[in-house]
Amino acid sequence: MKQASFAALAAFSVCVSAQAQDASDSAAPFVVSKSAQLLTGDTWREGNHIFRLYGMQSCLRGTWAEQPNGNKLDCGNISLAHLAALFDSASVTCQPIGYALDKAVFVVCGAQMNGETIDVGTALIATGYAFAATTAKGKVVNESYLVAEINAKDTSINC
Structure with a gap:
């Protein structure tokens, strides 16, 4: 029984490893093109890829x-306008970290502004027109984004 379980675990590990390798094929950081097509306040298209x-x-x-x-x-139009303004006014570099169910590439991004690097997610949430994502079970995905959301709510902008 233990050998069968180990064999199943080994086969599963190989499959997971192969999927992880597929996801990491394009894992190099990239600079967002100024010609990226913005779809929403958190999603854009570059070529055949959606980020x-x-x-x-x-x-x-x-x-x-x-x-x-x-x-x-x-609120959606304002979210989009804030992303457009950030992409237009700063050099934004993103790191792919995985895939969404719809095959969009999940990324974390930093923007270079006045010699500083700012986290794009934090900057957008701080405007009050975006919020911290949660899992299906309601757990916040990124705790620092929750802090930015709470601070934004204190500015009296209500989405």
Whole structure:
């Protein structure tokens, strides 16, 4: 019984290793092209690849954000505008870390601004128009993104 279990585990390990190798084929960091096609406030297309920021979620188009003065704005459009502004004004380098179920490449990214590197997810969440992603069980994917979300809520922007 132990030999059969070990053999099954070994076969599973080989399969997982092969999948990990496939996912790491394009694992080199890359600079986001200024001509990237932005799809949402956290997803863009470059060539045949779709990239999505890992650990954060932008607002969906058609959801509303209320400003402190009571004005309501399309939160998804504002999320997209913030990503566009960041990509336009900074050199953004991303590291692929895995794949989403829809085959989008999950990435974590840093933007070079004024000689400093800022985490793109944190910067977008700090605007109040994006939030920390959670797992299916409700656990926050990235704790520091939750801190940024809580701080953004303190600015009275309500998505």
